[in-house]
Amino acid sequence: xxxxxxxxxxxxFKNFSKMGVLKRIKIKDVLDSGAVGSEVLIKGWVxxxxxxRFIVINDGSSINNIQAVADESVINAELIKKITVGASVAVTxxxxxxxxSGQSVEIIxxxxxxxxxxxxxxxxxxPKKHSLEFLREIAHLRFRTNIFGAVTRVRHAMIFxxxxxxxxxxxxxxxxxxxxxxxxEGAGEMFRVSTLDAKNPPLKxxxxxxxxxxxxxxxTNLTVSGQLEGELAALAMxxxxxxxxxxxxxxxxxxxxxxxxxxxxxxxxxxxxxDNMDLAEEFLKxxxxxxxxxxxxxxxxxxxxxxxxxxxxxxxQRSMELIEKIKFVIDNDFARITYTEAIExxxxxxxxxxxxxxxxxxxxxxxxxxxxxxxxxEKHFKRPVILTDYPKEIKAFYMKQxxxxxxxxxxxxxxxGIGEIVGGSQREESLEKLExxxxxxxxxxxxMWWYMDTRRFGxxxxxxxxxxxxxxxxxxxxxxxxxxxxxxPRTPKNAEF
RNA sequence: UCCUCAGUAGCUCAGUUGGUUAGAGCGGCGGACUGUUAAUCCGUAGGUCGUAGGUUCAAGUCCUACCUGAGGAGCCA
Numbered sequence: 001x002x003x004x005x006x007x008x009x010x011x012x013f014k015n016f017s018k019m020g021v022l023k024r025i026k027i028k029d030v031l032d033s034g035a036v037g038s039e040v041l042i043k044g045w046v047x048x049x050x051x052x053r054f055i056v057i058n059d060g061s062s063i064n065n066i067q068a069v070a071d072e073s074v075i076n077a078e079l080i081k082k083i084t085v086g087a088s089v090a091v092t093x094x095x096x097x098x099x100x101s102g103q104s105v106e107i108i109x110x111x112x113x114x115x116x117x118x119x120x121x122x123x124x125x126x127p128k129k130h131s132l133e134f135l136r137e138i139a140h141l142r143f144r145t146n147i148f149g150a151v152t153r154v155r156h157a158m159i160f161x162x163x164x165x166x167x168x169x170x171x172x173x174x175x176x177x178x179x180x181x182x183x184x185e186g187a188g189e190m191f192r193v194s195t196l197d198a199k200n201p202p203l204k205x206x207x208x209x210x211x212x213x214x215x216x217x218x219x220t221n222l223t224v225s226g227q228l229e230g231e232l233a234a235l236a237m238x239x240x241x242x243x244x245x246x247x248x249x250x251x252x253x254x255x256x257x258x259x260x261x262x263x264x265x266x267x268x269x270x271x272x273x274x275d276n277m278d279l280a281e282e283f284l285k286x287x288x289x290x291x292x293x294x295x296x297x298x299x300x301x302x303x304x305x306x307x308x309x310x311x312x313x314x315x316x317q318r319s320m321e322l323i324e325k326i327k328f329v330i331d332n333d334f335a336r337i338t339y340t341e342a343i344e345x346x347x348x349x350x351x352x353x354x355x356x357x358x359x360x361x362x363x364x365x366x367x368x369x370x371x372x373x374x375x376x377x378e379k380h381f382k383r384p385v386i387l388t389d390y391p392k393e394i395k396a397f398y399m400k401q402x403x404x405x406x407x408x409x410x411x412x413x414x415x416x417g418i419g420e421i422v423g424g425s426q427r428e429e430s431l432e433k434l435e436x437x438x439x440x441x442x443x444x445x446x447x448m449w450w451y452m453d454t455r456r457f458g459x460x461x462x463x464x465x466x467x468x469x470x471x472x473x474x475x476x477x478x479x480x481x482x483x484x485x486x487x488x489p490r491t492p493k494n495a496e497f
Numbered sequence: 498u499c500c501u502c503a504g505u506a507g508c509u510c511a512g513u514u515g516g517u518u519a520g521a522g523c524g525g526c527g528g529a530c531u532g533u534u535a536a537u538c539c540g541u542a543g544g545u546c547g548u549a550g551g552u553u554c555a556a557g558u559c560c561u562a563c564c565u566g567a568g569g570a571g572c573c574a
Contacts, residue, residue: 050533072531085524102534126508126524127535133566134508188572225574250572251498263574358570370570423574468574481567492498493565 015040022092028062036095036105042066043090043115045144048127049083055112057089060143063150063301067100068093070109079112085127086118086144132484139488139497147305150298151477151485154291158472161290162243162264165283171239171266176226178245181218182448189249190221191259222247226265227464228398228451231427234267234462235454241266243469251492255481256419258470260490267464273400273409273426276463277386280413280422281334283467284384288326291476299323299476306478319417322478328383334413335381338389340364345380346372364406367394370419377414385414397437399425400461411465418475424465431455 015038016022022041030040044059044066052075055068068091075083083089093109100106124138125145135142142148163173179193195215196202202213211219226242233240246263266279291299303322310318319325337345346352346361346368359369368387377385389407392399399408413422428434434455438445445452473485483489488497 048533048535050536051530053531054533054536056534067534069532098532100532100534121507121525124507128508128523129535130508136566246574248573252572253498254570254572255568257573261574418574420574466574471574 024090026061027057027059027064027066030066030095030107031062031064031105034105036097038095039092040095040107041090041092042068042107044088046083046085046087046089046118049085052080055083055089055091055109057091058144058149060149060152063146063153063297065103067098067103067106068109068112069106070112074109075112079114082114082117083112084118084120084123086120086123086125088115088118089113090115132481136483136489143487146301147484150301151473151479152487154295154298154302154477155473155485157291157295158287158469158476159243161287161294162241162469164290165286166239166241166266169239171241172233172237174226174230174233174237174240174242176223176229176242176244178223179216179220180223181216181220182228188224190224191247191249193220193222224248225263225466227267227466230265230267230464231398231462232450232454234269234464235458235460238269239266240268253492255483256471256474258482258486258489258491261482261486262469264467264469265464267462269460269462271426271463272461273388273411273463276424276426276465277334277336277388277411280411280424280465280467281386284413284422284472285330287472288330288476292323292326292330296323299326302477302479309480319478325416325478326476329415332383334384334386336386336388339368339387339391339407340389342368342372342376342387346375349375349380351375365391365393373414373419377416384416387412387414392437395425397441397443398427398434400428401433401437409463413465415471415475418471420468421471421475422465422467424463426461426463429455429459429461431459 015025022039024041024043027042027044030042042057042059044057046055047058047065048054048056050056053070055070056065057068058065070091090111090113091107091109092111093107095105096108098104098106125141130145132147135145135148143152166173193216194211196209196211196213202210204210211217214220223244224246226244226246230240230242242263242265244262245260247260248257249259250257252259266283268275268279271279299322306319306322320328343361343364343366346357347363351357351371352361357369357371359366359371361372373385376387377383388409388411389402390410390412391406392401392408395408395410399410401408409426411422411424412420415421428437431452434452435445438448470482470485473479474482477485479485483491
C-alpha cells in the first residue's frame with residue numbers, strides 16, 4: 001500500500017539479483033506492475049487449487065490473489081497431491097494476460113515447488129465462508145483469510161498514519177511505563193504485577209501481603225492509561241503523544257471491550273478545550289482519509305463483507321455503506337454540544353416523551369447511557385458528536401473545573417455504531433483546585449507528588465485525549481466485534497495464543 | 498457481572514408433541530476431468546449430540562448445575 005506503481009523496466013531490473021538469480025516479488029507488486037512478459041518468482045500460500053491446473057496464491061501483500069497455470073509437464077501426479085489449500089509454494093513463470101475472466105493477469109508456471117505441505121485432513125481452513133467465531137478459535141491461522149488479511153493491512157496503515165500525523169505536527173512520541181505504581185489513574189480495575197509466591201506471599205504483622213518484599217518494593221499494576229506520565233512530558237516538550245498497550249481488568253463482555261488494547265494519548269501544553277477538540281477532529285479525519293487513500297481495495301472488500309453480513313437485517317438496521325460512511329465523517333463537521341444541552345435535547349426527544357428510554361433522563365447529573373448516546377449520534381445529529389462540560393461528579397479528578405462549580409472541561413467524541421471513541425479533557429492546572437478535588441475524592445495526594453509538581457512549577461493550561469485504537473479499527477473496517485480487529489484478543493476467560 | 502439465546506460430523510446447519518438404525522451441504526478420502534473462478538461429475542468414510550447429574554419403559558429432545566460462545570446491558574477507550 002506504500003508502493004507506487006513500478007514501471008516495467010524497473011520491475012525487470014529489480015527482478016534479478018546481482019548474480020542474475022530471479023528474486024521473489026510480492027504479489028501486490030506483480031499485479032501493480034502490469035509487467036506482462038516478465039519472468040517472475042512468487043512465493044505464498046495456496047488459496048485454491050482447481051482442475052489440477054490452476055493454483056491460486058496469496059502472500060498477504062494484497063487482498064488480490066495471483067493465479068498460476070501449471071501444465072502436466074510442470075507438475076506431476078506426485079506434486080499435485082502436495083498442492084493443497086494452505087500449502088506454501090514458490091512459482092516461477094512468465095506473467096501473461098489471462099485467458100480466463102476472473103483475473104487480468106496470471107503466471108504461466110515453468111517451475112512449481114511446494115515449500116511446506118498442509119495436510120488437508122487436518123488443515124482447518126476450507127475454501128468457503130467460515131464464521132468469525134470459528135476463526136477466532138484459530139486466531140493463529142486466520143491471517144490467511146481475506147477478512148483478516150484486509151483488517152491486518154488496514155490496521156498497519158492506521159498505525160503508520162497515527163505516527164505520520166503527529167510527526168507532521170511536531171509532536172514527540174513518548175513511551176510511558178507499562179508497569180505502574182500509581183493506583184489512582186481512575187480508569188477501572190487493574191492487573192497486579194508481582195513476583196511474590198502466590199501460594200505463600202510474605203505477610204505483614206496484620207496479616208496483609210507485604211509488598212515491600214515484592215520485585216519493585218511496592219504494589220504494582222499494569223497501566224490503564226499513560227496520561228499522567230504523558231502530562232509530565234507535555235509540560236516540557238509542549239506536544240507529545242503515546243501509542244501503547246493498556247490493560248483493564250474489568251469483566252466486560254461486549255463487542256467493544258478488550259482487557260488489553262492499544263490507546264493513542266496526545267497531551268498538549270497551552271491547549272484549551274476547543275484546541276483539544278479541533279485536534280481530535282482533525283486527527284480522526286486524517287486517519288480516515290489516509291485509509292481511503294491507501295487501503296481502498298481492502299476497504300472495498302470489507303464493505304462487501306459487511307453488506308453480505310447485513311443482507312438479512314431489515315433495511316433500517318443496516319449500516320451505511322463503509323466507504324460512503326467514512327467519506328461522510330470526513331466531509332462533515334462534528335456536532336459540538338455541552339452535556340447540559342444534550343440533556344435538554346434528550347429530555348425533549350420523542351423517545352423520552354414516549355417513555356422509550358430504558359434509563360429515563362432525570363435532568364442534570366444523569367449519566368448518559370448507550371441508548372442516549374446512540375440517539376444523539378444516530379437519530380438527532382446523524383453525525384459524530386462531541387459532548388463537553390460534563391458534571392464533575394461523573395468525570396475524573398484531573399479535569400479542569402469550570403467557573404460554574406458544577407462542570408468540568410471534558411470532551412467525549414461519540415461515533416455512530418461505536419459509542420465513545422475519544423475521551424479527553426482540559427486538565428486542571430491549578431495546584432490548589434487539583435489538591436482540593438483529590439482530597440474530596442480521597443485520592444492519595446502525597447503519593448502523587450510527582451504529578452503535583454507539574455502544577456507547582458511552571459504550570460500551564462494543557463489538554464489531551466485518549467483514542468481507543470481498536471474502536472477506530474471497528475469504525476474503519478466495518479467489523480462488528482472488537483475481537484476481530486486485533487490479532488490476538490485478550491478478553492475475560494480468553495488468553496489463548 | 499446481569500438478561501436472553503445457542504452448543505449435533507473438520508466447517509455451516511436440519512432433527513416434529515420425548516419413540517426404531519441421528520441427516521444434508523461444504524470439506525476430506527478414492528476416481529474422472531488440460532481454461533478453472535468457493536470448478537464440476539461419480540463413489541465413499543466420518544458423530545460419547547458441550548460437561549456432569551437427574552426425570553422416564555425410553556432423552557439430541559424435558560429438568561438442574563457448570564463450561565464455552567453470541568446478542569443486549571453495565572463499566573469504559
